[in-house]
Amino acid sequence: MGMRIVIAKPGLDGHDRGAKVIARALRDAGHEVIYTGLRRNPAEIVRTVLDEDATGLGLSTLSGAHDVLIPKICKLLRSEGMNDVIVFAGGIIPDYDRDELFSQGLRAIFGPGTQTKEIINFLQDVSSRKENGEPVGVGEELGWHWQ
Amino acid sequence: MGGIGSNVEEIISNAIGGNRRSLSKLLTIIESGKSIPTNNLGAWTLGVTGPPGVGKSTLIGKMIIEWISRGEKVAVLAVDPSSPKSGGALLGDRMRMAISDANDLVFVRSLATRNHPGGLTSFLAPMISLLSQCGWTRIIIETVGSGQSEIRIVAFADRVLLVEGPDRGDIIQAEKAGIIELADIIAINKSDLPSAQLAADSLQNSLSLSTETAIEVCLVSAHLGDGVTELVESIEQIETDSNRDTIRFRERLLSAWDSRLISHPQFNEVIRALSAGTITLDEALEQISQATN
Ligand code: B12
Ligand SMILES: Nc1nc2c(ncn2[C@@H]2O[C@H](COP(=O)(O)OP(=O)(O)OP(=O)(O)O)[C@@H](O)[C@H]2O)c(=O)[nH]1
Ligand SMILES: [Mg+2]
Numbered sequence: 001m002g003m004r005i006v007i008a009k010p011g012l013d014g015h016d017r018g019a020k021v022i023a024r025a026l027r028d029a030g031h032e033v034i035y036t037g038l039r040r041n042p043a044e045i046v047r048t049v050l051d052e053d054a055t056g057l058g059l060s061t062l063s064g065a066h067d068v069l070i071p072k073i074c075k076l077l078r079s080e081g082m083n084d085v086i087v088f089a090g091g092i093i094p095d096y097d098r099d100e101l102f103s104q105g106l107r108a109i110f111g112p113g114t115q116t117k118e119i120i121n122f123l124q125d126v127s128s129r130k131e132n133g134e135p136v137g138v139g140e141e142l143g144w145h146w147q
Numbered sequence: 148m149g150g151i152g153s154n155v156e157e158i159i160s161n162a163i164g165g166n167r168r169s170l171s172k173l174l175t176i177i178e179s180g181k182s183i184p185t186n187n188l189g190a191w192t193l194g195v196t197g198p199p200g201v202g203k204s205t206l207i208g209k210m211i212i213e214w215i216s217r218g219e220k221v222a223v224l225a226v227d228p229s230s231p232k233s234g235g236a237l238l239g240d241r242m243r244m245a246i247s248d249a250n251d252l253v254f255v256r257s258l259a260t261r262n263h264p265g266g267l268t269s270f271l272a273p274m275i276s277l278l279s280q281c282g283w284t285r286i287i288i289e290t291v292g293s294g295q296s297e298i299r300i301v302a303f304a305d306r307v308l309l310v311e312g313p314d315r316g317d318i319i320q321a322e323k324a325g326i327i328e329l330a331d332i333i334a335i336n337k338s339d340l341p342s343a344q345l346a347a348d349s350l351q352n353s354l355s356l357s358t359e360t361a362i363e364v365c366l367v368s369a370h371l372g373d374g375v376t377e378l379v380e381s382i383e384q385i386e387t388d389s390n391r392d393t394i395r396f397r398e399r400l401l402s403a404w405d406s407r408l409i410s411h412p413q414f415n416e417v418i419r420a421l422s423a424g425t426i427t428l429d430e431a432l433e434q435i436s437q438a439t440n
Contacts, residue, residue, distance in 0.1 A: 002235050027235035032259050037242035044248035048241070051254055053171040081151075081168065 002031035003127060005056040008045045009038045010073065013063035018091055018112075022058060025116035031123070042072040049077065049085055055130075056123070057138075062091040067100070074104040074138050083139025086126055088146075090114065105138035108146035122146045155183055162281050167254070170281050174256055177273050180410060187272075190279030193382060194304030196290040196297045196326060201312040202336040203289050205369035208244035213379040214285050215252045222254040222283035223247065224274060226267060228291050229259040236260075240289055254283060262409070265299040265398075266291045269406040272303060272399075297326035302398035305387040308378075309333045311350070313343035327354075329394070330362060331385045334378055338368040411435055 007023045009016060016038055023035045034052050036045060049057050057077075059070060070089060077085055089101070090110035098109055108122050125146070126136050135141035151169045152158035155176070162169035176183060195203050204225065211221045225240035236259035241247060247255035256274075260266050267290060278286050290300050300307060309330035327333075335347045343366060351364050363381055367374035408414065417434055420426045426434070 002233075023237055027230060027237045028233050030233045030235045032229075032236045032238060032257075034238045034257050035242055036248070037245070040248060047248050050167055051171055051247075052241075052257055053175045 002026075002029065003055045003123065004032045004034070004052060005058060005123075006034045006036065006045070006049050006052060006054045007058045007060065008036040008040055008048065009060055010040055010042060010045055010069040011061065011063060011065045012039060013061055013065065013091075014038060015062040015091070016060075018062065019060035022060065022090065022116065022119065025119065026058075026123070029120045029123070042069060042076050045073055046076045046080060046082070049082065050080060054085065055127075056086045056088070059087070059089040060091050061089065061093065064092065066091070066093050067097050070101055070106060071104045074106065078105070078139040084130075084137035086130070086136050087138045088122070088126075090119075102145050103142065105140075105142065106145065107136055159183065162277070165282070170254070170277070171256070173277055174274055177270050177277070178258070178268075180270075183273065183277075185273050185276035185280060187276040188279060190275050190286055191284060192275055192286045192288065192304040192306065194288045194290065194300035194307045195310060196300050196307065196330075197292050197310035198312070199292050201292070201310045202369045203292060203310050204240040204243035206310060206334065206336055206367065206375070207240075207287055207289060208246060209369050209372055209375045210287075210379055210382075211244060211246055211253055213375055215246075215250065217379075219285045220252050220254075220283050221285045221287065222256075222278045223287045223289065224256055224258055224271060224278075225289040226258045226260060226291055228266070229261050231262055234262070254278070260291060264405040264409065265402060267299050267303065267402065269399075269402040275303060298329065299398050299402060300326075301329055301391060301395050302402050306331050306382065306385045308382060311335050311346065313337050313340045313346045327362075329391070331388070332378075332381055333362055333364045334367050334374075335364065336367050336369055338366040338373055339371050343368075408435070 005026055007019055009019055023033045026033045036048055074087060087106050088108040089106055093109050107126060110119055129136050151172050152161045158169045158173055162173055173183060195207055197203055207223060214221045227236055227238045227240055229236040238257035238259060241255050241257050244255055247253045271288060275286055288300065288304050307330050309326055311333060335343055337343055347364055347366050354362055365374055365378045365381060367378050413435060417431045421431050
């Protein structure tokens, strides 16, 4: 069985091609994908994850606001008690910002040119880790992230 | 933030107490096939059906706003198809109901058909009961809007809204049996487009020829919000039709039967044998019904 995954576009970023490509690829890999559409704020994204009881949240940002929006979303998830949600992201996220995002509980970041196969491999890996009881959620012990 | 609860009884009582996470978890539990104790205390239900892309989700998004302003709490179960090949699904209804993400008086859950025959899973019934028990006063079910699911919706919803679009004027044949006989009200959406009025007129005309009881046809624009207040008002006036009970229970029975069939332990095995040509269809049916008894 696949996972239930919310794919979200936080902030004012209007680039939706990547998010749509990912949403389709995950569906074709057997996951149930809820796509939020453009321009959702952190509270709306967290509400979607909550009502949909999603196991994963994939954030797509290309506008440069990832350094503010992603930590906000991670904090909100934790404060709502959703520590076990697996959060990952893609888009234009420079290397020098990545460690800070991993320290917020993000478990993977995928830049332009990523093959969708790699993202599917990540999901497979992360869900078997979760099954083994390893910490992979946004509010669980830090340490492991993809690559 | 309270916890969701540690056992099903506790999760249920937390959900009824208003905890959204508990409610959300319970819906997942129901969807996974486990039965939980719920009782249907007269839930208010509306099924929204109609062909793909006519604007069902967008219209529901607008109707939600109207209901909230009338003091209702609105829950939506939005069904989209699973891919028969991968088993995955792209659940896109919620995206059209932006209000759902930001208001405590709205709860939207996207559901995949998971290849359930008829396009609607029999788990809808306990989900509806649960939502009603948790204080949701208007429960809306959006179907995938094609084929059998159009009729099967009567198994779960006491009222049915059929949404049509302007380009479908000559496709609609009111004489043709089907959902049009079961709809309580019809909305022609996209009235902002030129041909909508024409579609409404021609539909009204052909309906007046065939049915004993007049079905109301409303022109609406989910984009502009035109006609939505009137539509909601008309929906509120619908008297649920007890004459429909035979059809309702027929569809309920079929739905429950389908569920039992696809969750049968030998279901996949029998399919494999069928496609390998080692058994006939009759033998397959025999095998499954023997294992049931
Ligand atoms: C196409 C494009 C546009 C189109 C967007 C059309 C659309 N509907 O998507 C248009 C012309 C509208 C546009 C406008 C703008 N753009 Co533009 N655009 C691009 C461009 C050339 C390609 C983006 C794209 O679609 N790639 C194809 C998709 C498939 O790739 P992707 O999104 O990167 O996704 C892949 C991965 O990143 C990852 N991924 C992405 N999201 C997610 C999510 C998850 C969960 C996962 C797992 C993976 C994942 O997987 C995907 C597959 O490999 C990029 C440059 C570039 N090469 O990236 C600039 C770029 C993103 N744009 C940029 C800018 C500045 C703009 C504008 C502000 C103005 C401008 N200068 O053009 C406007 C703003 C629009 C807005 N409202 O936000 C900048 C952003 C700079 C920055 N962040 O620092 C870029 C980087 C160009 C540049 N080098 O300056 N743009
Ligand atoms: N012009 C116009 N377009 C509309 C209106 N309502 C919806 N649409 C558009 O019609 C398209 C489909 O809308 P949805 O609400 O997703 O339709 P749907 O019936 O829920 O679609 P499915 O769930 O996929 O069957 C979108 O592009 C909407 O923006 C309307 O009142 N006028
Ligand atoms: Mg829809």
